Amino acid sequence: MSQEGALAATGIGHGFAGARVLDDIELRVPKGEVLAILGPSGTGKTTLLHILGGLLVPDAGHVERPFERPAYVFQDPLLLPWRTARGNVAFGLAGKRLTRGDRLARARSMLVKVGLGHSEAGLYPHQLSGGMKKRVALARALAVEPDLLLLDEAFSALDVGLSREMQQLVRLDAQEREVTVVLVTHDLSEAVRLADQAVVLSGRPGRIVARLAIERPARLRDDAFVEAEIRRIAAIETIRDAFRPTLSI
Amino acid sequence: MANTPWRRLVGGGERRWAALGLAVVVALWEVGHRVYGDFVLPSPLSTLAALGRIAASGDLWPAVVTTARDALSGFLGATLVGTLLGGIAGRSMPVRAMLQPIATMLIGVPAIAWVVLSLLWFGGSGLAATFSVSVAAGPVVFAAATQGTRTVDGGLRTMARAFRVPLGAMVADVYLPHVLSYLLPALGTVLAMSWKVAVMAELLSGAGGIGDGLAAARAEVDTAKTMAWVIVVVVLLLVVDRLVIEPVRRHFETWRRGLPGEAA
Numbered sequence: 001m002s003q004e005g006a007l008a009a010t011g012i013g014h015g016f017a018g019a020r021v022l023d024d025i026e027l028r029v030p031k032g033e034v035l036a037i038l039g040p041s042g043t044g045k046t047t048l049l050h051i052l053g054g055l056l057v058p059d060a061g062h063v064e065r066p067f068e069r070p071a072y073v074f075q076d077p078l079l080l081p082w083r084t085a086r087g088n089v090a091f092g093l094a095g096k097r098l099t100r101g102d103r104l105a106r107a108r109s110m111l112v113k114v115g116l117g118h119s120e121a122g123l124y125p126h127q128l129s130g131g132m133k134k135r136v137a138l139a140r141a142l143a144v145e146p147d148l149l150l151l152d153e154a155f156s157a158l159d160v161g162l163s164r165e166m167q168q169l170v171r172l173d174a175q176e177r178e179v180t181v182v183l184v185t186h187d188l189s190e191a192v193r194l195a196d197q198a199v200v201l202s203g204r205p206g207r208i209v210a211r212l213a214i215e216r217p218a219r220l221r222d223d224a225f226v227e228a229e230i231r232r233i234a235a236i237e238t239i240r241d242a243f244r245p246t247l248s249i
Numbered sequence: 250m251a252n253t254p255w256r257r258l259v260g261g262g263e264r265r266w267a268a269l270g271l272a273v274v275v276a277l278w279e280v281g282h283r284v285y286g287d288f289v290l291p292s293p294l295s296t297l298a299a300l301g302r303i304a305a306s307g308d309l310w311p312a313v314v315t316t317a318r319d320a321l322s323g324f325l326g327a328t329l330v331g332t333l334l335g336g337i338a339g340r341s342m343p344v345r346a347m348l349q350p351i352a353t354m355l356i357g358v359p360a361i362a363w364v365v366l367s368l369l370w371f372g373g374s375g376l377a378a379t380f381s382v383s384v385a386a387g388p389v390v391f392a393a394a395t396q397g398t399r400t401v402d403g404g405l406r407t408m409a410r411a412f413r414v415p416l417g418a419m420v421a422d423v424y425l426p427h428v429l430s431y432l433l434p435a436l437g438t439v440l441a442m443s444w445k446v447a448v449m450a451e452l453l454s455g456a457g458g459i460g461d462g463l464a465a466a467r468a469e470v471d472t473a474k475t476m477a478w479v480i481v482v483v484v485l486l487l488v489v490d491r492l493v494i495e496p497v498r499r500h501f502e503t504w505r506r507g508l509p510g511e512a513a
Binding site (some may be wrong): 070080083095 | 426
């Protein structure tokens, strides 16, 4: 069962100030695969992501994390307000053995990849739109050439076209370098486009109520497949139940 | 825009009002002189003349150098120690709990008491002034640094930790820019305080400097000379503030929104 380099969590439980947030979480993501964590808000998705990434030590359970270069895109962009877009991307590389010039050059080329050109690279966060900030945060994460990439609603502030482009970018990058990816989302289509497997969290404390596998290779998933798959998944009883409070408006 | 030739002649908006304020003070000074006479309030002109006499006698420059040395060495000491301890206290609850009451206590001690104590401890050497300035200014810097360090955005700290950023970059890129927004206003205040305490210490120690000059002027009952020395202190303070503090402030705050010359 144990493969080399898999991200594995066993028996994870966690609480904040006495309130249980997560209970009995079992997960494993083989190296180079993409896991999506789905679920309505308030079910501990972000907490689970932080535990998987090692930013939070769980009250119970154990995480196996055989990675050296983790990178995150947080729900808030969390850019340094006193650094330009370029400086913020370079900041993610601060721990690397690179000269300042190399760092800035890498930052610049990564910003171009997320569609931010020379003129935007020199702007401070307060001069950027919400979607631009999100893309700077994504560039910062990709610039470190991570072996574990953790994405928390990374594509949510972007319009449809742009969010598809960024998803594509992450997918290609992950495939090329065998990056293990965990993404938190409430958008089913995002999960269906990118993930190899998905778990659905629900309830308080959050538990895994459903596990899905999306077999077709991500590069072969066209719009028709995504649509059909969403319909298939949305029809599953446990998933409908999990989302019911948010669906029945 | 009413851009009349008259306006162009007098200069830009803010500077014009500043000049007007200064002119009002000088005018009131002149009026006071006419009412109370030479002994109580010498005229601005005779004060300038006294300043000229001090300069001509060769006393001015050594006094300025001595006072600058006393004030700035004390200021530097206060800044270094205050920032370092404040930074540590901002991150560590036990250190904060231990140092904060001490800082509050030190702030409560009148500056003149430090002057007297340091004269007893260090005698008439220049060290007395430096020590007085440091110990009077240090706690203020400490308080600002503590508050600044405590209020650094937790999200940014988490982000830096997530990217495994080394300590040096953490301090320089996450902490320092934020702490400076607390520290720089405090440093401006503390710098002004440094001159005052330095002059006070010199006045009592008699080891040279502007304070010593003031003591001499007082002994000679020369009001014009006294006021001339006061002007020297004020000008020194303004020059250092404009030349050092202001450019530093400008440099570190380019990222803030709504700076002049910026749209958003």
